[in-house]
Amino acid sequence: MKRFFTMLPDITRSLFRRPVTENYPAVQSETPERLRGALKWDPSTCTGCGLCVMDCPAEALELTVLDRKAKRFVMVYHVDRCTFCGQCVMSCKQGSIVMNNQSWELAALDRNSFATIFGAPEDVKEALANKPEDGAAKSE
Numbered sequence: 001m002k003r004f005f006t007m008l009p010d011i012t013r014s015l016f017r018r019p020v021t022e023n024y025p026a027v028q029s030e031t032p033e034r035l036r037g038a039l040k041w042d043p044s045t046c047t048g049c050g051l052c053v054m055d056c057p058a059e060a061l062e063l064t065v066l067d068r069k070a071k072r073f074v075m076v077y078h079v080d081r082c083t084f085c086g087q088c089v090m091s092c093k094q095g096s097i098v099m100n101n102q103s104w105e106l107a108a109l110d111r112n113s114f115a116t117i118f119g120a121p122e123d124v125k126e127a128l129a130n131k132p133e134d135g136a137a138k139s140e
């Protein structure tokens, strides 16, 4: 009982204070502009040089070049391997890769959901047809 009375001033103060925690996920705060979120890739500026793939220390990127002239590229991004180091962004001289500061809620229930495939649907189909089956992935 003595302990309760010792705590009483703190308890009373807490009753009239705003909570210090955030009401996430109901309320989401603004993400910092420089937050390193999941990658976004722009095939229209990509040259298919493969530097991003070579420089990635986590082997998180796979690039299939179907037709360099026609810019038919397919990029597979394994976000579960990515360390968000930003090396691929720095390596890409075309500015084709950016880290999306809005894309940071990356939890998933199964491992296949962590692979994102970028590319035109027909290119993705062709690239995957020549690849050993390793499960489903989401396309963008």
Ligand code: SF4
Residues within 6 Å of the ligand: 039, 055, 056, 057, 058, 059, 060, 061, 081, 082, 083, 084, 085, 086, 087, 088, 089
């Ligand atoms: S951010 Fe780093 S780990 Fe992630 S794909 Fe780019 S180079 Fe690889």
Ligand code: SF4
Residues within 6 Å of the ligand: 045, 046, 047, 048, 049, 050, 051, 052, 053, 063, 091, 092, 093, 094, 095, 096, 097
């Ligand atoms: S480094 Fe840039 S231009 Fe080269 S393959 Fe990667 S995304 Fe394309």
